[in-house]
Amino acid sequence: xxxxxxxxxxxxxxFRKKKQEIHAxxxxxxxxxxxxxxxxxxxxxxxxxxxxxxxxxxLEPTAGTATxxxxxxxxxxxxxxxxxxxxxxxxxxxxxxxAGEEVVDHARLYGMTTAExxxxxxxxxxxxxxxxxxxxxxxxxxxxxxxxxxxxVGLVHVPELVFLDEPTTGLDPQARANLWTHIRAxxxxxxxxxxxxTHYLDEADALCDRxxxxxxxxxxxxxxxxxxxxxxxxxxxxxxVERSEQVGEVARLMGQLRGAEAPQVLDDxxxxxxxxxxxxxxxxxxxxDRADITISGIESRRPSLDDVFLGLTGRSLRDPxxxxxxxxxxxxxxx
Amino acid sequence: MRTxxxxxxxxFVRAMRMSLRNPAWLVIMMxxxxxxxxLFGPLLQPLxxxxxxxxxxxxxxxxxxxxxxxxGSLFVGFGLIAEYRAGVIESQRVTPASRTALLLGRVLxxxxxxxxxxxxxxxxxxxxxxxxxLLGVVLTLVVIALLGAAFASTSYALALTLKSEDAFAPLLNxxxxxxLLLSGILLPMTLAPGWLQTISDINPLKHVVxxxxxxxxxxxxxxxxxxxxxxxxxxxxxxWAFGVRRFRRESS
Numbered sequence: 001x002x003x004x005x006x007x008x009x010x011x012x013x014x015f016r017k018k019k020q021e022i023h024a025x026x027x028x029x030x031x032x033x034x035x036x037x038x039x040x041x042x043x044x045x046x047x048x049x050x051x052x053x054x055x056x057x058x059l060e061p062t063a064g065t066a067t068x069x070x071x072x073x074x075x076x077x078x079x080x081x082x083x084x085x086x087x088x089x090x091x092x093x094x095x096x097x098x099a100g101e102e103v104v105d106h107a108r109l110y111g112m113t114t115a116e117x118x119x120x121x122x123x124x125x126x127x128x129x130x131x132x133x134x135x136x137x138x139x140x141x142x143x144x145x146x147x148x149x150x151x152x153v154g155l156v157h158v159p160e161l162v163f164l165d166e167p168t169t170g171l172d173p174q175a176r177a178n179l180w181t182h183i184r185a186x187x188x189x190x191x192x193x194x195x196x197x198t199h200y201l202d203e204a205d206a207l208c209d210r211x212x213x214x215x216x217x218x219x220x221x222x223x224x225x226x227x228x229x230x231x232x233x234x235x236x237x238x239x240x241v242e243r244s245e246q247v248g249e250v251a252r253l254m255g256q257l258r259g260a261e262a263p264q265v266l267d268d269x270x271x272x273x274x275x276x277x278x279x280x281x282x283x284x285x286x287x288x289d290r291a292d293i294t295i296s297g298i299e300s301r302r303p304s305l306d307d308v309f310l311g312l313t314g315r316s317l318r319d320p321x322x323x324x325x326x327x328x329x330x331x332x333x334x335x
Numbered sequence: 336m337r338t339x340x341x342x343x344x345x346x347f348v349r350a351m352r353m354s355l356r357n358p359a360w361l362v363i364m365m366x367x368x369x370x371x372x373x374l375f376g377p378l379l380q381p382l383x384x385x386x387x388x389x390x391x392x393x394x395x396x397x398x399x400x401x402x403x404x405x406x407g408s409l410f411v412g413f414g415l416i417a418e419y420r421a422g423v424i425e426s427q428r429v430t431p432a433s434r435t436a437l438l439l440g441r442v443l444x445x446x447x448x449x450x451x452x453x454x455x456x457x458x459x460x461x462x463x464x465x466x467x468x469l470l471g472v473v474l475t476l477v478v479i480a481l482l483g484a485a486f487a488s489t490s491y492a493l494a495l496t497l498k499s500e501d502a503f504a505p506l507l508n509x510x511x512x513x514x515l516l517l518s519g520i521l522l523p524m525t526l527a528p529g530w531l532q533t534i535s536d537i538n539p540l541k542h543v544v545x546x547x548x549x550x551x552x553x554x555x556x557x558x559x560x561x562x563x564x565x566x567x568x569x570x571x572x573x574x575w576a577f578g579v580r581r582f583r584r585e586s587s
Contacts, residue, residue, distance in 0.1 A: 056429055081431040092426030094418060097353060108345040109430035111338065153426060 006032040011064035026217035039208035085159035095139035110157035144175030201305040232303035235277030240297040346440025368456035392465035397547035404479035408486035412494030471550040488578030
């Protein structure tokens with residue numbers, strides 16, 4: 001039988017800034033079962049961090065209820081804290097401290113003795129490939145090592161549920177792949193439930209059993225990566241033009257293809273969905289040729305999570321802080 | 336209660352360890368009071384007669400002690416902002432540790448540092464000519480410990496509210512100078528013209544300074560001495576309440 005580790009209903013948070021009410025999270029319903037690795041995705045400002053901070057007791061919800069690790073979030077936040085681990089995006093160790101001391105001090109705040117904490121911390125250092133770094137200062141460690149140290153700090157009290165806030169942001173591909181292995185091991189080796197946020201869809205695809213997508217302060221989709229991808233249906237056509245003023249014309253041509261859904265424009269790219277990519281590609285090339293449009297790329301492929309995300313939120317997650325301002329993106333989107 | 340003490344101990348040891356490991360900080364911390372006594376004290380000696388005492392250090396040392404208690408403590412918030420930026424505060428807040436302990440452990444470190452500085456300052460003043468009763472010195476150290484706790488708590492609360500050195504520094508500077516000038520810390524306000532004395536009367540710190548000066552000349556039965564002590568207790572309660580409130584509240 002599955003046990004529910006997180007059960008939230010109508011969780012909401014409103015901030016008040018200069019008499020203006022900002023509804024950061026309007027009502028989140030979510031369930032996470034024991035032993036799951038769940039990815040929590042959403043564009044910037046969608047309410048991801050606010051939700052995470054509520055679930056970890058750092059922020060009090062203005063409405064709604066939640067049970068986290070078997071304890072009521074509102075009535076017993078200390079009980080929740082005892083049972084969860086949280087690895088924040090901003091890190092958890094002081095640059096001038098010693099790595100080992102940070103882990104032990106943290107464990108002591110959970111009531112562990114120094115001896116217990118040292119033993120457990122050293123074992124975590126071995127498991128997370130931090131051997132020999134016990135006495136090192138975090139400021140002298142590499143980005144990947146620091147992230148793994150943060151994870152050691154977050155796990156030292158053996159939580160049943162761990163929240164990872166963008167665990168691989170800023171890491172090189174090798175360090176990311178390495179961290180994925182460690183995150184999978186959390187579940188395989190000790191049955192820890194993992195709730196993580198990420199900006200990388202390949203990460204969510206590779207790592208997560210299930211994905212929750214949040215947008216405008218509410219959950220807009222939930223399912224396994226495959227389920228979400230099959231919702232998109234058909235193939236994805238992408239055309240990149242040389243002269244970006246021609247995107248409108250390309251979008252029009254793509255929209256005329258048989259069975260095509262309304263294409264979307266992202267800078268100099270036009271992305272659309274068609275039932276049969278191969279046939280549509282030929283037809284589209286002919287049309288582009290007739291219209292005398294020079295393209296720098298064209299492809300047909302199976303849908304990815306990014307397409308799911310684009311379909312759900314109208315935004316691409318691939319480069320959340322892209323140079324194009326959000327407003328201009330809205331304007332050129334062909335609906 | 337037991338967890339409160341335990342958590343306070345953990346936070347205190349951690350804070351103290353960090354401070355002691357910073358040699359530059361150690362040297363500055365030790366040098367500051369000594370420089371005041373060595374480089375500013377001699378200026379006051381010729382004024383002793385005018386101040387109504389034969390020993391200028393009896394007036395000067397309590398003032399410098401109070402100054403240490405206020406201004407040294409006010410700046411501890413900068414360390415907290417650095418910790419906040421590194422994510423330490425948030426990672427401590429997701430532990431079941433008592434929020435009070437997260438503040439108390441840090442404030443205790445600041446008070447211990449302050450007392451070490453204070454004792455050092457008194458010891459350095461002795462060969463220069465300070466004469467004061469031991470009880471008076473001890474009572475004064477108790478007063479500045481409370482004062483230090485009040486201002487350290489306030490500093491942490493403000494730091495946790497502002498979360499940025501750029502906002503915190505100007506706020507402190509705006510506060511420090513008028514308070515310093517209106518408290519009679521460097522020179523007694525009795526030297527001031529009437530209007531200036533009236534303004535300084537509403538500054539509680541002026542009364543704290545005058546109280547400690549009474550302690551230093553053995554005036555234990557004077558109302559001036561105990562008014563100063565009572566005001567210090569009030570400041571400590573207020574500062575502590577502000578700090579605890581801020582640490583208990585979510586840091587959104």
